[in-house]
Amino acid sequence: MAITKEISCVVGTYTNGQGQQKNRYQRIGSIIQTQKGEMLKLDVIPLKEGGWDGWAYLNDPKPKEYQGLPKDEDVPF
Secondary structure, three states: OEEEEEEEEEEEEEEOOOOOEEEEEEEEEEEEEEOOEEEEEEOOOOOOOOOOOOOOEEEOOOOHHHOOOOOHHHOOO
């Protein structure tokens, strides 16, 4: 099985150092190629203020050197 796409969605917003409002994304699953075709694997159902609208992005998988690195929200400051 190989991951062909990563699925992510907007779960909120934040303000960067320049004062610009940006979207915050969360990976919620993958599309995986199997012997019988593509399958969708949802790992989480996104929680978002106002409720999730059901839309998600399909992105190419990140290179392996980026997988497993802590996300910004996982790094203690």
